[in-house]
Amino acid sequence: MFIVKEGYPFIIASLVLAVIVYFFFGIYWAVIPVVLALYFAYFFRDFHRRMPYDPNILYSPADGTVMGGEEGFDEE
Numbered sequence: 001m002f003i004v005k006e007g008y009p010f011i012i013a014s015l016v017l018a019v020i021v022y023f024f025f026g027i028y029w030a031v032i033p034v035v036l037a038l039y040f041a042y043f044f045r046d047f048h049r050r051m052p053y054d055p056n057i058l059y060s061p062a063d064g065t066v067m068g069g070e071e072g073f074d075e076e
Contacts, residue, residue, distance in 0.1 A: 007044025011037050 003011070014037035022030035 002046045002048070003041060004044050004046045007040055010040040010044070014040060 014033045018030045018033035018037065021033055
């Protein structure tokens with residue numbers, strides 16, 4: 001599992017906040033920023049998936065489901 005580079009500031013900030021909260025309020029309150037850091041790590045994960053190339057297939061972003069598709073046109 002890899003983390004995209006845009007997620008590192010969120011994860012690091014949450015962990016720094018957890019350390020600060022630990023020193024001032026104790027370990028029980030520090031759990032909240034640690035859980036937040038874990039959530040950010042889960043949210044910003046980057047899977048390397050193998051997808052077959054087929055121009056007739058619609059790929060869904062973010063593990064969702066493609067509900068429909070329409071032909072588009074370019075305006076010139």
